[in-house]
Amino acid sequence: MRNFRTYAYLRASTKEQDAGRAKNALLRFANDHDLVISAFFAENESGATLQRPELFRLLEIAQKGDVVLVEQIDRISRLKDDDWDSLKSIIKAKGLRVVSLDLPTSHQFAVVNDEFTGRMLSAINDLMLDMLAAIARKDYEDRRRRQKEGIIKARSEGRYRGRPIDIELQQKVEGMLSDKKSYDYIQHILGCSRSTISKVSKKLKLNNLKP
Template sequence: MSNFRTYAYLRASTKEQDATRAKEALLRFSNEHDLVISAFFAENESGAKLQRPELFRLLEIAQKGDVVLVEQIDRISRLKDDDWSSLKAIIKTKGLRIVSLDLPTSHQFAAVKDKFTERMLSAINDLMLDMLAAIARKDYEDRRRRQQEGIAKAKSEGRYRGRPLDLELQEKIEGMLLDKKSYDYIQHILGCSRSTISKVSKRLKSE
């Protein structure tokens, strides 16, 4: 019987996205690695924001040696460097182990038993975590920049008919398209036109 618990963290950026989408993947992983998920923590918050209620509730409950299981590192962090350093410090101080489906080096944390192996894995994993967190942040910033550039170009060509909420709407549509939601579903949830969804879809494909 393992002397640690496993907590699963699920996150989606907008309320229209399904934060529990990855639940089945995490359950499959836990079964394959003889883990028992003690609790799921799910929320709809931006990964670029440090203060996330469910994440911090998980961090408060978890004890030294416990595993925090996520689908991808960007579920935990799309944070700026200083915010990521703050979050990582909390994780390290509590002695928690991050296991992410997209980070194979972390999978061994699910079974490691001796201190030497744990320290070696921890050193390797810390480096990989920092790298993936930096990539996730860059992806977030690049996406925001492309949205701003697209609007600026449309304005200069006289094609822009947007309102202040257009950026937010586009981000929601983009998230739902990446989540493989249908046009009908997006139209029903957001109340936008199919042409708006199509424009966002074409931009995503061109990128």
């Protein structure tokens, strides 16, 4: 009889992306490995920052031996070395086991029960985790560099106009603000960021002040 719980962590980088996209893949993995997911923790935050409330809520709730299930290691970390070391130390101090669909060496954590095998797997998995976390960080930095270079080139050629405005989304936000809906309600219904709602709100107030 197993005496550990499995917690699934889902993350997307922006409010426009679906943090729950990988939920079905994690459910299939859990079913194939005779796991029961006790809870899902999902959020829209960058993997390059430690400011992730849902991840740390999971880490606070989880107990020694519990499994943290993710689709890919980059869902947990696109962190710089020192931040990754800090996060990893929390995971290790709590005695948690990270199981990632893209890290086959971690899959055995879902079935191992004896201490010796667990320690051997942990040593191997720690090395693989560090490698994938470093790759995820490099991918993040490479994409940021390419984006920056693309913007600089577009500006020099007079082609850069910034992000296009989502007129339909703005109209929906305006309608809900006019109906006195709260920011939390609008976020929940439309899945947009608070900064987007704030910009629309400021625009509405300015328009109302015009003669």
